[in-house]
Amino acid sequence: MNTKPSSESQIITIDVLKADDLLRNSKYRYLDVRTEEEFNKGHVDFGDVLNIPNMFNTPEGRVKNPNFMEQVQQVCTKDDHLIVGCQSGVRSVYATVDLLDAGFKHVYNMGGGFLAWVQNGLPVAVVTGDTKTEFPSPTSPLPANN
Numbered sequence: 036m037n038t039k040p041s042s043e044s045q046i047i048t049i050d051v052l053k054a055d056d057l058l059r060n061s062k063y064r065y066l067d068v069r070t071e072e073e074f075n076k077g078h079v080d081f082g083d084v085l086n087i088p089n090m091f092n093t094p095e096g097r098v099k100n101p102n103f104m105e106q107v108q109q110v111c112t113k114d115d116h117l118i119v120g121c122q123s124g125v126r127s128v129y130a131t132v133d134l135l136d137a138g139f140k141h142v143y144n145m146g147g148g149f150l151a152w153v154q155n156g157l158p159v160a161v162v163t164g165d166t167k168t169e170f171p172s173p174t175s176p177l178p179a180n181n
C-alpha cells in the first residue's frame with residue numbers, strides 16, 4: 036500500500052481565461068510541461084514562459100523526465116507563482132502534484148491546456164529556427180504544420 040501523502044486533492048485548476056488574466060496582471064509565470072517539439076510548434080505567448088517537459092515521448096510510450104524537479108528548481112523557487120500547462124490538461128496535473136509535493140506553494144493547473152488556450156483565441160507564439168513568431172491578434176490563424 037502506498038502511504039505517501041499526495042497533493043493531488045490540493046490541486047487548484049483554473050481555466051485559460053483566468054490563467055491569461057493572472058499572467059497579464061500578476062506575478063504568475065507560465066510553466067509549459069510539454070516536450071520541446073510541442074512547445075516550438077506553438078505556445079502560450081508571454082515573455083517569461085518556461086518550457087520544462089515532465090514527460091518524454093519514447094518508442095515505448097511516455098516516460099517521466101527524471102530531472103524535472105531539478106530543472107524547475109534551477110529557474111524557480113518554491114515561492115514563485117506558477118501556472119502549469121500542457122497540451123490538453125493531463126500532464127499538467129501530474130506536474131502540479133509533483134510541484135506541490137516538493138513544497139511549491141503557489142501553483143495552479145491550467146485546465147484544458149494549450150488546446151483550450153488556442154480555442155479561446157488567446158495569444159500564441161511559434162518558434163521556427165531561431166525566430167519566434169507571435170500571433171497577437173486573437174483572430175490570427177496558426178500557421179499550418181509542415
Ligand SMILES: O=S(=O)([O-])[S-]
Pocket residue numbers: 121122123124125126127148
Ligand atoms: O498534454 S496532455 O497530457 O493532456 S495530451
